[in-house]
Amino acid sequence: MTVLEVLQSTTAYFKKREIESPRLNAEHLLAHVLKRKRIELYLEFERALTEPELAPLRELVRRRGLGEPLQHLLGTVEFAGRVFLCDKRALVPRPETEELVERLFELTINHQPSTIIDIGTGSGVIALTLAAHFPDAEVHAVDISNDALALARENAARLDLQQRVRFAKGNLLEGVEGQFDLIVANLPYVPATDRPTLAREVLHDPESAVFAGERGDELIRELIIVARDRLHPGGLLALEVGIGQADDLAALMTEKNYHDIASIRDYGGVTRFLFGRYG
Ligand SMILES: C[S@@+](CC[C@H](N)C(=O)[O-])C[C@H]1O[C@@H](n2cnc3c(N)ncnc32)[C@H](O)[C@@H]1O
Structure with a gap:
């Protein structure tokens, strides 16, 4: 043939x-x-x-x-112009998350963050892309999964960014001290009840990268609450959220005294990103 x-x-x-x-x-x-x-x-x-x-x-x-994801078969995925290793140890990075990073670049154009933490770093795509974009920033990345952290470290080494990002294991902000100008997170947000409706490919992602509880937004809610003490005054919290979750989460941010709250749609028209400053 x-x-x-x-x-x-x-x-x-x-x-x-x-x-x-x-x-x-x-x-x-x-x-x-x-x-x-x-x-x-x-x-x-x-x-x-x-x-x-x-x-x-x-x-x-x-x-x-x-139904095995294309990216697992190729062993790599392109994210924001760089090639990352991709396998079953962490979530396959999604195009929406590239948009989150693009929005962050726009939002920080006049005021670059010096201290950044990526919560739930997975393969490391967000932390490593930010480290490359902000060459003077101190960048941290945490995940609760040892497998994900191992993959993220391999990606850091491949991209020659291993000196730029400090990886740590932990639940949300536990395990890393200090305050940050930017806390960014793409945490798991799929409700457990959505499991039967998911594409076959998603079932190849690690459970702990996809599901966070019955509602789906449990971990994001927790982060909105604990991030307040960990942002420098005026620091930015940037979140990727699931379909239909943005309004409730924005209301929680208002209730918890965040300001400059913005809900932003992705290219598919879903309100997917939430930004807010604290202090
Ligand atoms: C949706 S994936 C995102 C991975 C990567 N940031 C990306 O955008 O492709 C969520 C990640 O959060 C991690 N995670 C889940 N629960 C966590 C927790 N309580 N604390 C820190 N990380 C957590 C998972 O292991 C997974 O790697």
Whole structure:
């Protein structure tokens, strides 16, 4: 079979298996197996593939068809212009979280944070992206999962940012002392009751990265409360939240005396990000 024929048949198979963006998935997997850039496949459409090239592809296509995330099969994910290792030790970083980081860049353009902490760092994407963007900032990252921290540290080393981010294990802000100009968190926010409705791919993320309780927003509520003592005066709390959670959480921030509270929609139209200052 030629490159084009393989792409066409894989796309058709993924469509049947209800994989989102079937052609894109096919291209990514074939490029991965052939060690090419995806765009380079277009120059080779007529080339016949050999059996040693096809065999590993078949296995990846089978696994993708069963709902294994593309990023786990590739072993990497792109986030805010950098490539991060990605596997089952931590949540697959989502495009919405790249938006959270973009909004943060805009919000801090006139006043760069000197002390930053990323709570629930997972693969480290937020902390490492912020460390690269704010070269003078002291950056901390915490997670409750040893597996996630191991992956985050590997990502830090790969990006040569290991000297820039201090990783620690702990529940929310416990385990790290001091106050911060910016506390950012993409904590688990899916309600336990949503489990049956989730895409197959999400079930490959660690449980502790996805679910936080019956309501979903339990951990975020707790952070809103404990973050007050840990922000420098006027410091910023930046949160990614789940669908339908923003209004209640913004009300909690108002009740707890945060100011300059802003709820911001993601590109999909979901109110996804909450910002507020304290003190
Ligand atoms: C939704 S994932 C986000 C990962 C990463 N920040 C990202 O945006 O891709 C949430 C992370 O919070 C961590 N976590 C869950 N409960 C926590 C807690 N009580 N304290 C600190 N981290 C927690 C999970 O282990 C997981 O890595």
